[in-house]
Amino acid sequence: MDLNLSGKRALVTGSSAGLGEATARFLAAEGAAVVIHGRDRGRVESVVEAVRAAGGDATAxxxxxxxxxxxxxxARAATADGPxxxxxxxAGFYRHLSWTDASPQEWADTYNVNVVSGVRMIQRLVPAMRERGWGRVITIGGGLALQPMSTHPQYNATLAxxxxxxxxxxxxxxxxxxTSNVVSPGAILVDATQELVTGIGPARGWGSTWEEILPNAVEALIPNDRGRFGKPDEIAAAVAYLCSDLAEYxxxxxxxxxxxxxKGAF
Known part of the structure; x- marks a missing residue:
């Protein structure tokens, strides 16, 4: 299926790893010129090189x-070669904190990074989309926006x-x-997720190897109809659909x- 993304330029914030990287790679494979963003030059350039090696168009x-x-x-660098x-x-971050440990300053810092940072990019890039009469804004949210955990409340609130x-x-x-839409991932198996689950699994009696821990972690933390963690490309595919003309409505x-x-407990 042709998503008609050739000739489109896409900025994916926080795309030097994880879901952002998977999304940028997917959009590039669909013909979009992707702008890879991050704060670590080595990681950003590594993703750019990988996209180019696969035949895609990417800048850092x-x-x-x-x-x-x-x-x-x-915003200036992202539009240097075109709108x-x-x-x-x-882009966003979280720290696994309790209500007691999440200080007011932690709340403010998390809100600034996870919410206001996105607003900054919207205010700088969307006016030109409006002038051209075409554009797509996709916000990566999460299930914790509607089903928050008792832990890291400062992060749950920013997703909402x-x-x-x-x-x-x-x-x-x-x-x-x-258009403006949200893609709301469940628990996606990126490196950080696997590290967390592997770290807590033995203490919770889920086993000692990844093969033993994985099914028990799904059942305990994220019971779902598919019975597994999600894959990064499954998030990327949803983003790509929303970027396309097929999602104009x-x-x-x-x-x-x-x-x-x-009911997630993650």
Whole structure:
């Protein structure tokens, strides 16, 4: 299926690893020119080289989106070779903290990185999309926006804010030719997920090897209809669909990619 992304330029924030990297690679394979963003030059350039080696078009931008100056520099560099048609707000972070340990400053810092950073990029890139009459904004959210855990409350709340701002943006963009949507992943098996589960598995009696731990971790942490963790490319595919002309009638929507998550404890 042709998603008609050739000739489109896509900036994927936080794309030097994990879901962001998988999304950038997928969009490049579909013909988009991708802008790889991160703060570590070596990791960013490694992804750029991998995309190019696979026949794709990729450029690198470095910058800290948690400051106005850093966001402005990323926007400038991302548009140096042409306008950005697709913005994937993926960058974010969390720390596994309890309600007691998550200080007000931690809440403020997490909100700045996970919410305001995305707003900075929207305000810098979306006006030009509106002027051209075409654009796509995809925000990477998460199931914890609706089913928060008791732990890392500062992170759960920022996911809810990301979902909310994406719908508000869709309303603002009505009639412009630009859409705004959310892709909401469940528990996706990236390196950090495997490291976490492997670390806690033996103490919880799930086994000592990855083969033993994996099914028990799914059952205990993320019971879902598919009975497994998600794959990064499954998130990337949902993003690619929303970037395409096939999703022209989809705006203000949340696309869950979580295997039919029943009740996550992750």
């Amino acid at each position: 931008v470095l910058g800290d989106l948690s400051t106005d100056e850093g966001a402005a520099e990323v 950005v048609d697709v913005l994937v707000n993926n 804010a990301r979902h909310n701002l994406a719908v508000s943006l869709a309303r603002d963009l009505a009639g412009s030719g630009v 989809v705006s203000g929507a949340t696309i869950r990619v979580d295997g039919g998550l029943i």
